[in-house]
Amino acid sequence: MNQDVIFDGFNGVSRLDLWVLCLKITATGITTTLLILLAVFTLSLRKHGQSERWAAYHFILASLFATLYIGGDTMVRISVAMGDAQEVLITYRLILSAIVLSVAAYINLSWALEPERTVFRGAILAVYGGTVAVAALVWVNHPALIIASDAITVKGSAVYADYGAGAPVFFALCLTLFAVVCLRLTRLAYRVGSAMAWRLTVLAVVVLFATGVHDALRELEIVSSPVGLLSLAYACFQVGAFGVLAMHYSRTLQDRQHQNRKLRRLTDAVTRDANSGLFTRGHLENSLNQLGTAARGGLLFIDLDRFKMINDRFGHSCGDELIRAVADRIRSNMRDGDIPCRWGGDEFVVYLPGTDFEMLQALTHRLQQTFRTIALANAADAEISVSMGFAELSDGDWHLTLERADQAMYHAKHAGRDRLVIAPQQMPADSTPAARRSALAARG
Numbered sequence: 001m002n003q004d005v006i007f008d009g010f011n012g013v014s015r016l017d018l019w020v021l022c023l024k025i026t027a028t029g030i031t032t033t034l035l036i037l038l039a040v041f042t043l044s045l046r047k048h049g050q051s052e053r054w055a056a057y058h059f060i061l062a063s064l065f066a067t068l069y070i071g072g073d074t075m076v077r078i079s080v081a082m083g084d085a086q087e088v089l090i091t092y093r094l095i096l097s098a099i100v101l102s103v104a105a106y107i108n109l110s111w112a113l114e115p116e117r118t119v120f121r122g123a124i125l126a127v128y129g130g131t132v133a134v135a136a137l138v139w140v141n142h143p144a145l146i147i148a149s150d151a152i153t154v155k156g157s158a159v160y161a162d163y164g165a166g167a168p169v170f171f172a173l174c175l176t177l178f179a180v181v182c183l184r185l186t187r188l189a190y191r192v193g194s195a196m197a198w199r200l201t202v203l204a205v206v207v208l209f210a211t212g213v214h215d216a217l218r219e220l221e222i223v224s225s226p227v228g229l230l231s232l233a234y235a236c237f238q239v240g241a242f243g244v245l246a247m248h249y250s251r252t253l254q255d256r257q258h259q260n261r262k263l264r265r266l267t268d269a270v271t272r273d274a275n276s277g278l279f280t281r282g283h284l285e286n287s288l289n290q291l292g293t294a295a296r297g298g299l300l301f302i303d304l305d306r307f308k309m310i311n312d313r314f315g316h317s318c319g320d321e322l323i324r325a326v327a328d329r330i331r332s333n334m335r336d337g338d339i340p341c342r343w344g345g346d347e348f349v350v351y352l353p354g355t356d357f358e359m360l361q362a363l364t365h366r367l368q369q370t371f372r373t374i375a376l377a378n379a380a381d382a383e384i385s386v387s388m389g390f391a392e393l394s395d396g397d398w399h400l401t402l403e404r405a406d407q408a409m410y411h412a413k414h415a416g417r418d419r420l421v422i423a424p425q426q427m428p429a430d431s432t433p434a435a436r437r438s439a440l441a442a443r444g
């Protein structure tokens with residue numbers, strides 16, 4: 001049988017080389033997975049604050065270039081192990097460009113994680129622009145630049161480019177940028193407040209920087225070492241950076257939740273009535289003032305019938321309990337956009353936007369039914385009912401509408417209580433709000 005030989009590599013490759021290769025493949029897998037996770041996470045941050053989004057974008061770039069670097073480094077090793085060093089130089093250039101771009105993205109990320117610090121967009125672009133320019137030089141053959149020619153030297157399982165005179169400067173620049181990143185990330189980890197996170201970060205940056213120095217010296221053939229270690233250390237660093245960032249986000253989220261809770265408590269204290277839990281009169285007045293002539297629907301005035309008698313017979317605390325029970329039932333019958341408030345004492349006013357006659361009849365009927373079911377702890381035989389007045393917001397001034405609703409409620413009281421009266425629209429439509437207000441005042 002004629003069998004083609006399709007693989008003839010791994011000749012002269014030591015066990016150590018294979019282990020390192022396995023580790024590098026694993027590191028590539030891990031960083032690629034993290035990159036995918038990060039992309040999903042960034043998508044979920046679209047609606048969040050500017051600084052979070054920018055931090056996520058820089059981290060995506062940093063991870064993308066780090067993955068290219070780690071994956072490229074693995075590819076170089078695979079190519080050399082398989083005896084195929086033809087296309088190695090392109091991958092080689094790719095990894096040199098990727099490492100410097102990744103470090104630039106990490107610098108910008110560390111700025112974005114400090115929202116209190118103003119970093120000008122120009123500075124961020126300058127960091128990216130400068131490193132792109134340096135990365136571009138990697139692709140130009142010239143003895144004075146980073147890579148002098150297309151020549152490649154393979155020594156055992158290691159491969160070396162023909163470096164130009166600028167290569168030591170390039171590696172020194174990479175190490176300087178690395179040092180900046182390491183210092184800034186250590187500071188960030190310290191601010192996260194967890195001693196463990198800080199120690200792990202210090203360990204990670206020390207290992208990272210040491211392997212960076214090792215690989216730079218190895219590339220320049222100042223030290224002889226069988227394997228480059230930076231890609232493995234960089235993969236560990238990526239995992240650590242994920243951890244630190246996850247902690248940073250969880251702390252930011254906790255702070256924000258805490259602030260939101262505090263804000264809600266403060267807002268509630270200002271806008272909610274303490275006993276009933278409904279909105280305060282001030283909140284309704286503000287809302288109607290803000291709406292102005294855009295207010296639609298009408299105002300419903302609700303007043304408890306013979307509440308003084310309940311107070312006198314069963315005590316003030318029983319009266320308070322009744323106010324709470326009535327408020328609960330009003331609240332549970334509201335739609336989104338309705339504004340129910342305790343106007344004062346045993347009076348409630350509800351702004352009902354977009355309410356027509358049928359909806360009003362249905363709502364007030366429901367309310368009357370549900371108030372009858374109230375059972376007070378120490379006043380089982382108390383008969384609970386309310387009188388209601390409704391006026392449509394057609395006066396151009398909600399104060400006038402409220403007066404009409406109030407008058408309608410009094411008509412309900414005089415007609416025997418426990419009912420709804422709808423205010424007629426008696427005011428001429430072309431009269432001014434001031435004229436209508438004085439006409440109402442004259443009518444008493």
Ligand SMILES: Nc1nc2c(ncn2[C@@H]2O[C@H](COP(=O)(O)OP(=O)(O)OP(=O)(O)O)[C@@H](O)[C@H]2O)c(=O)[nH]1
Pocket residue numbers: 275303304305306307308309311315316317318319320323344345346413
């Ligand atoms: N328990 C309690 N009573 C209150 C509160 N605010 C006002 N009141 C009392 O509620 C009573 C209101 O009575 P009125 O509005 O005069 O009349 P009424 O007894 O409800 O009778 P009609 O409205 O004519 O049906 C007064 O006695 C107030 O002292 C409160 O927060 N808690």
